[in-house]
Amino acid sequence: MPLHVWAPAAYSKSPMSFTTIFSGAMSKMGIFGIGLVFSTYYFSHTQDAFWVRTILAWLGGITAVMATVYALIQTDAKKLLSYSSVAQLGYIIVGLSTGTKLGVMAALYLAVLHAIFKGALFMVAGAVEKQTGTTDMTKISGLIRKMPFTFLVALISIIALAGVPPIGGFVGKWLLYEALITESNNYLLVIVVFFSSTAAFLYSYRFLYGLFLGQEEEDTKDVKEAPVTMLIPMLILAALALITGSYPGLVFKPAAAAMESIGFTDVSWQMSSLTNIWGNTTSLQLISMFIFAVFIIAGLYLTLKGRKTTRQVGTKEISTSGELPKPWENFSYQQDYFKPFERAAAPLYSIKMNKIWKNLGANLEVFFGFLRKIYSGNGQTYAFFVIVFLVLLLLFKNFIFY
Amino acid sequence: MDGILFRILGAFITAILAFVVGMLFGGLQRKVTARVQNRVGPPVYQNFLDLLKLQSKTSNVAHGVMGHLAPAWIIIAAMTVLMFIPILHGDLWFKNLTMNGDLIFLLYMMVFGSLGMALGAGQSGNPNSAIGVTRGLSQMVGFEILFMLALDALMLQFKTTSIADLMTYQAETSRWIILDNPFAFIAALLASLGMFRYSPFDIVGAPAELASGPVSEFGGKYLGTMMTGGAVFAFIKLVLYVDLFLGGAGHTEVEGILGTVIGLLELLLKTFLLYMIPVFVGLVSPRFRTEQAIRFFWKWPTLFGLAAIGWALYKNGAF
Numbered sequence: 029m030p031l032h033v034w035a036p037a038a039y040s041k042s043p044m045s046f047t048t049i050f051s052g053a054m055s056k057m058g059i060f061g062i063g064l065v066f067s068t069y070y071f072s073h074t075q076d077a078f079w080v081r082t083i084l085a086w087l088g089g090i091t092a093v094m095a096t097v098y099a100l101i102q103t104d105a106k107k108l109l110s111y112s113s114v115a116q117l118g119y120i121i122v123g124l125s126t127g128t129k130l131g132v133m134a135a136l137y138l139a140v141l142h143a144i145f146k147g148a149l150f151m152v153a154g155a156v157e158k159q160t161g162t163t164d165m166t167k168i169s170g171l172i173r174k175m176p177f178t179f180l181v182a183l184i185s186i187i188a189l190a191g192v193p194p195i196g197g198f199v200g201k202w203l204l205y206e207a208l209i210t211e212s213n214n215y216l217l218v219i220v221v222f223f224s225s226t227a228a229f230l231y232s233y234r235f236l237y238g239l240f241l242g243q244e245e246e247d248t249k250d251v252k253e254a255p256v257t258m259l260i261p262m263l264i265l266a267a268l269a270l271i272t273g274s275y276p277g278l279v280f281k282p283a284a285a286a287m288e289s290i291g292f293t294d295v296s297w298q299m300s301s302l303t304n305i306w307g308n309t310t311s312l313q314l315i316s317m318f319i320f321a322v323f324i325i326a327g328l329y330l331t332l333k334g335r336k337t338t339r340q341v342g343t344k345e346i347s348t349s350g351e352l353p354k355p356w357e358n359f360s361y362q363q364d365y366f367k368p369f370e371r372a373a374a375p376l377y378s379i380k381m382n383k384i385w386k387n388l389g390a391n392l393e394v395f396f397g398f399l400r401k402i403y404s405g406n407g408q409t410y411a412f413f414v415i416v417f418l419v420l421l422l423l424f425k426n427f428i429f430y
Numbered sequence: 431m432d433g434i435l436f437r438i439l440g441a442f443i444t445a446i447l448a449f450v451v452g453m454l455f456g457g458l459q460r461k462v463t464a465r466v467q468n469r470v471g472p473p474v475y476q477n478f479l480d481l482l483k484l485q486s487k488t489s490n491v492a493h494g495v496m497g498h499l500a501p502a503w504i505i506i507a508a509m510t511v512l513m514f515i516p517i518l519h520g521d522l523w524f525k526n527l528t529m530n531g532d533l534i535f536l537l538y539m540m541v542f543g544s545l546g547m548a549l550g551a552g553q554s555g556n557p558n559s560a561i562g563v564t565r566g567l568s569q570m571v572g573f574e575i576l577f578m579l580a581l582d583a584l585m586l587q588f589k590t591t592s593i594a595d596l597m598t599y600q601a602e603t604s605r606w607i608i609l610d611n612p613f614a615f616i617a618a619l620l621a622s623l624g625m626f627r628y629s630p631f632d633i634v635g636a637p638a639e640l641a642s643g644p645v646s647e648f649g650g651k652y653l654g655t656m657m658t659g660g661a662v663f664a665f666i667k668l669v670l671y672v673d674l675f676l677g678g679a680g681h682t683e684v685e686g687i688l689g690t691v692i693g694l695l696e697l698l699l700k701t702f703l704l705y706m707i708p709v710f711v712g713l714v715s716p717r718f719r720t721e722q723a724i725r726f727f728w729k730w731p732t733l734f735g736l737a738a739i740g741w742a743l744y745k746n747g748a749f
Binding site: 170172173176183187190191192193198201202205206209210215216218219222223226227229230233236237241242243304306308309310315318319322323326327329330331333334337338339340341342343344345346347349359360361365366368369371372373 | 499532556557560582590641650728
């Protein structure tokens with residue numbers, strides 16, 4: 029979507045407290061508009077609108093891919109998140125354009141969940157900015173020991189963003205893929221969407237590593253955890269993302285009501301399991317319970333076994349093959365983070381939407397310059413045009429009026 | 431015979447089986463590599479000895495909470511995928527949770543361990559670990575696309591997203607999916623080269639460049655637990671391929687324990703032969719650079735993947 033031309037710049041410059049609302053709520057306005065248009069016309073005329081919907085779906089898929097590949101070369105955390113927002117909106121467009129029950133449900137679910145986890149992530153970036161003064165990932169690293177709760181929120185939200193179970197984001201991804209594969213014959217578009225969401229792992233990791241992991245910088249030595257007033261909203265959003273992973277029905281219920289009000293019939297949903305039209309089920313509650321059980325067992329084993337003899341060391345105590353690094357040296361890998369991927373996907377990076385728009389603008393200028401010659405603003409020229417038109421009418425009247 | 435205790439017992443047996451077989455396959459791989467290089471090689475049970483040594487180390491070094499929990503994430507991924515993939519067709523012992531998850535879920539669950547590992551490696555502060563992780567994630571974008579193309583083709587062709595259904599189809603018609611959609615198998619097999627990370631795709635560990643990459647700061651109980659998870663995961667990946675393409679395993683005609691044993695032997699044979707493909711490819715290839723490793727999957731293999739989708743459509747009478 030052309031949306032991505034202005035969004036990243038705007039999101040990264042605006043004050044943090046507004047960006048959450050911008051990305052979470054305002055960006056859904058466009059989706060709301062498209063949804064409205066669809067609900068009045070396309071959903072009821074599925075056959076007629078096939079091409080419109082297919083083109084829109086592909087545009088959504090291409091937006092998702094392009095925004096993702098640009099997100100993963102950003103060095104500023106806020107810019108990274110803004111590009112990621114554009115990509116997420118791409119998924120939502122894809123879901124809406126399929127026009128099937130599962131697809132629209134996926135779009136609505138993703139819209140709600142994107143507001144939750146992207147809101148939390150922008151708050152995390154805001155907290156980091158407040159405590160350190162910057163969100164440039166090349167300048168700060170290793171904040172996990174300083175801001176553990178912020179990291180916890182970032183971790184849960186990033187897992188939701190990446191769409192890995194057992195956190196809510198997975199449900200959205202599942203609905204979207206199943207909608208594309210089982211209900212509407214978008215078997216190639218699903219690959220495009222999948223590419224985007226796999227490449228999303230890259231920038232997800234970039235965000236976490238850039239801000240929180242790696243070795244501590246000397247100048248962030250005295251950084252404290254964000255104030256409680258900032259932590260509470262973040263933790264609430266993270267908890268919501270966690271709960272929707274086991275009970276997506278909480279979001280399905282209003283979404284199904286909305287869909288029924290615009291003309292879908294028999295929108296079925298379950299509180300904690302997903303079923304596609306071929307009858308294959310994924311039981312989320314069972315999965316979450318299993319994952320947490322194994323996590324507790326394995327975590328306990330790792331913690332309790334040899335608890336006394338386990339040495340807790342800092343990030344500076346690493347194997348450096350005998351060399352002794354100076355205390356101010358920082359080994360965190362922050363520059364050119366995904367250079368090999370950039371090289372591999374070089375053709376994608378050569379497509380620049382801004383350039384396309386600029387070229388289009390230049391061409392339009394030439395075109396309107398030509399038009400301006402006709403509409404010269406001179407009354408006599410207009411009178412001349414009227415006479416020429418009349419003469420032409422008279423000449424061709426036999427062809428026009430039988 | 432369908433009580434909850436029986437199910438739990440079955441789950442334990444599955445876990446132990448996967449662990450033992452995964453470790454043995456690792457040992458066999460070392461032996462095979464050694465014989466190809468004209469060495470004697472370590473004994474087949476060498477991996478068990480290594481694990482024992484790692485777990486009995488008295489000094490362990492933890493680099494913070496994510497590094498501490500990283501092995502747990504790997505165990506989660508391995509155990510969850512293990513429980514949701516059917517081991518033997520129609521066997522009472524290995525029922526586990528196979529009817530409760532589908533292919534899309536498994537696809538996402540399989541990256542869970544890598545992400546946890548990535549976080550642990552990131553916190554250790556070693557630059558080699560971070561470089562290894564970025565390489566691994568980049569390469570994942572390469573082969574996961576290919577794997578998804580193959581799975582997409584299967585889902586389209588058989589109108590199901592459940593592995594159990596695909597196995598039932600193969601068992602009932604006694605026709606392997608490798609015959610029904612050969613292109614999907616080729617695409618998935620090429621993806622498996624990246625998944626197993628043997629040469630030429632060993633860019634993540636890359637002993638000579640990155641000092642074993644993401645695991646370089648882990649030792650003792652942490653490395654041991656990772657090794658356990660890795661062994662289970664290697665086995666489960668092979669079982670997934672056998673289930674999807676090679677007819678699965680399991681003997682339904684012979685009742686009781688004997689049937690289970692025959693089924694298991696069949697499974698071991700198939701998984702071992704499949705496992706030798708990436709191993710042998712690795713033995714004769716030098717390492718790729720990272721961008722080459724990514725691009726490899728986007729060239730010819732992707733064409734096979736697209737051909738698989740075309741074939742699935744053709745079989746379903748789309749054209």
